[in-house]
Amino acid sequence: MRTRVTELLGIEHPVVQGGMMWVGRAPLAAAVSEAGGLGIITALTQPTPADLVAEVGRARALTDKPLGVNLTILPSINPPPYADYVRAVVDSGVTVIETAGANPEPFMEQLKGAGLTVIHKCTSVRHALKAERVGVDVVSIDGFECAGHPGEDDVPGLVLIPAAGDALTIPFLASGGFADGRGLAAALALGADGVNMGTRFMCTVESEIADSVKQAIVEASETDTELIFRPLRNTARVASNVVSREVVRILEEGGEFADVRELVAGARGRRVFEEGDLDAGIWSVGQVQGLIRDVPTAGEVVRRTVRQAEEILDRLSLSARDPQGV
Amino acid sequence: MRTRVTELLGIEHPVVQGGMMWVGRAPLAAAVSEAGGLGIITALTQPTPADLVAEVGRARALTDKPLGVNLTILPSINPPPYADYVRAVVDSGVTVIETAGANPEPFMEQLKGAGLTVIHKCTSVRHALKAERVGVDVVSIDGFECAGHPGEDDVPGLVLIPAAGDALTIPFLASGGFADGRGLAAALALGADGVNMGTRFMCTVESEIADSVKQAIVEASETDTELIFRPLRNTARVASNVVSREVVRILEEGGEFADVRELVAGARGRRVFEEGDLDAGIWSVGQVQGLIRDVPTAGEVVRRTVRQAEEILDRLSLSARDPQGV
Numbered sequence: 001m002r003t004r005v006t007e008l009l010g011i012e013h014p015v016v017q018g019g020m021m022w023v024g025r026a027p028l029a030a031a032v033s034e035a036g037g038l039g040i041i042t043a044l045t046q047p048t049p050a051d052l053v054a055e056v057g058r059a060r061a062l063t064d065k066p067l068g069v070n071l072t073i074l075p076s077i078n079p080p081p082y083a084d085y086v087r088a089v090v091d092s093g094v095t096v097i098e099t100a101g102a103n104p105e106p107f108m109e110q111l112k113g114a115g116l117t118v119i120h121k122c123t124s125v126r127h128a129l130k131a132e133r134v135g136v137d138v139v140s141i142d143g144f145e146c147a148g149h150p151g152e153d154d155v156p157g158l159v160l161i162p163a164a165g166d167a168l169t170i171p172f173l174a175s176g177g178f179a180d181g182r183g184l185a186a187a188l189a190l191g192a193d194g195v196n197m198g199t200r201f202m203c204t205v206e207s208e209i210a211d212s213v214k215q216a217i218v219e220a221s222e223t224d225t226e227l228i229f230r231p232l233r234n235t236a237r238v239a240s241n242v243v244s245r246e247v248v249r250i251l252e253e254g255g256e257f258a259d260v261r262e263l264v265a266g267a268r269g270r271r272v273f274e275e276g277d278l279d280a281g282i283w284s285v286g287q288v289q290g291l292i293r294d295v296p297t298a299g300e301v302v303r304r305t306v307r308q309a310e311e312i313l314d315r316l317s318l319s320a321r322d323p324q325g326v
Numbered sequence: 327m328r329t330r331v332t333e334l335l336g337i338e339h340p341v342v343q344g345g346m347m348w349v350g351r352a353p354l355a356a357a358v359s360e361a362g363g364l365g366i367i368t369a370l371t372q373p374t375p376a377d378l379v380a381e382v383g384r385a386r387a388l389t390d391k392p393l394g395v396n397l398t399i400l401p402s403i404n405p406p407p408y409a410d411y412v413r414a415v416v417d418s419g420v421t422v423i424e425t426a427g428a429n430p431e432p433f434m435e436q437l438k439g440a441g442l443t444v445i446h447k448c449t450s451v452r453h454a455l456k457a458e459r460v461g462v463d464v465v466s467i468d469g470f471e472c473a474g475h476p477g478e479d480d481v482p483g484l485v486l487i488p489a490a491g492d493a494l495t496i497p498f499l500a501s502g503g504f505a506d507g508r509g510l511a512a513a514l515a516l517g518a519d520g521v522n523m524g525t526r527f528m529c530t531v532e533s534e535i536a537d538s539v540k541q542a543i544v545e546a547s548e549t550d551t552e553l554i555f556r557p558l559r560n561t562a563r564v565a566s567n568v569v570s571r572e573v574v575r576i577l578e579e580g581g582e583f584a585d586v587r588e589l590v591a592g593a594r595g596r597r598v599f600e601e602g603d604l605d606a607g608i609w610s611v612g613q614v615q616g617l618i619r620d621v622p623t624a625g626e627v628v629r630r631t632v633r634q635a636e637e638i639l640d641r642l643s644l645s646a647r648d649p650q651g652v
Binding site: 001002003124125143144145153154155156157158159160162163165166176177178180182183185186187188189190191221222223227287288290291309310312313314316317318319320321 | 327328329450451469470471479480481482483484485486488489491492502503504506508509511512513514515516517547548549553613614616617635636638639640642643644645646647
């Protein structure tokens, strides 16, 4: 299944594994790439830029196919050394970088000079157009249903994807709400050149997180997420648990970020994924968990997503032409 | 393009015009049905049950194809005579009723006894399953992006449609966020048997509302809606205007329904549609307005939606099989 994105990234299938804090490590990314998708290692999950270079090396030992690194730039009191991480991405030898959060413009000359393909993830048409203007190669447009930060516009993919398609000239991925071939076929129909899947790949054999988290995703429904930080205009979609519900409660009653800082500290999220204590802290997950029922290998996810999309498109195309119908 | 819904309703195309207060009148419904979709007259837009029978007669003079009536049952201090409207629907001779709001169970025996096909609109999988259990023929599953009442779960169609498909046995329509053939193709790919479109049909030649409302929809983007009544757990998506923003502000500051009752009175909404004063009151519209750029005939909407969906499905099906790609 070829699209503008598979051509540009040099991959076989239009399926990209999204950047995920604490989740996007070498075995998962390598498995997605080896199956013909694009695997992405999350830069800031590695404690130092040197560790990121080593993690890419660990993936490189598992596949010689294209790999990417995600770098999410968020406002922070003690920001990580972003410029050093960018240099590590260049040094690591990956061919694709996915940027998210801040505008990637300050790094574009360096990244394009090094021959990298730049995917920029954003949550609105206006930000997508800005990314196109500063020279990114691909936009990943992230709808309201996504895990993590959906922005403040609350426009879901059914509307946001075609709106992005009407506005953009460059290729774009649809992100948020995708877990199977039904979603891939729908994304292509809406005008996207492929899909980005995060929650689906979290819940795979190669994903180096606690089994209890994967089991929680399998058991959860599409209604089991919370939107936190809305009053701070830094909304994030996370699993519904005692911590996230408490954060929502405190902020709705007029609390400040300082009042919840301890509850949402990164170390607590890491404990969820490493120790499997589902209530240790907040952790991002998408509404699409309601469609996830198993823990297959990442390669199987890529293959069955593409196979199912092809079957759906074939069946619908035939039925559209055949008066006997579906 | 045949599906389980076209077979069941006896229509040519899987495109249903949604029930819309002040908008769903005879000329629009007749134009949709005459073009091969299903047109729906909104019962409560008519001041009395007798007026509803007359309005169906007005549509019947324009088409002999299947027609439906929408009956939305909402909690109210002075409820309309719902039972009398149900009898009027039966007497009117339409073949389809779309119920929404309350559970249609109290009227099911009467409706099925009269040979009507019952479509029930709802916003969650659990309500869809309940509707299936009480014997409705078709569910119309309405995502977070819809105009009017999206419920309180905030699950968009990209996730809600396949989740409904996994749970339901009976045919179902996808509603909310659909305006063109990209959306119809996506809905079918996600497992629905057709689409329900409201905002798109509001903005057509035959829609008997003020031209300024249609022009406002053409000019608006996907971000120009407000969710009102959220603190009352009776959320409604309406056009962003001075009235809706004021309602949001009052309720966010702890106001009660009594504080906004005058602002949201039905008579004010009617003034928007009849007099074209966009700030006269609140009026429902979907985020999909961001994809609407013109005011065609309703028949042209049906025809081009189906044609575009067929073209997309053919192109994607071919490209899936052809290694040269899209």
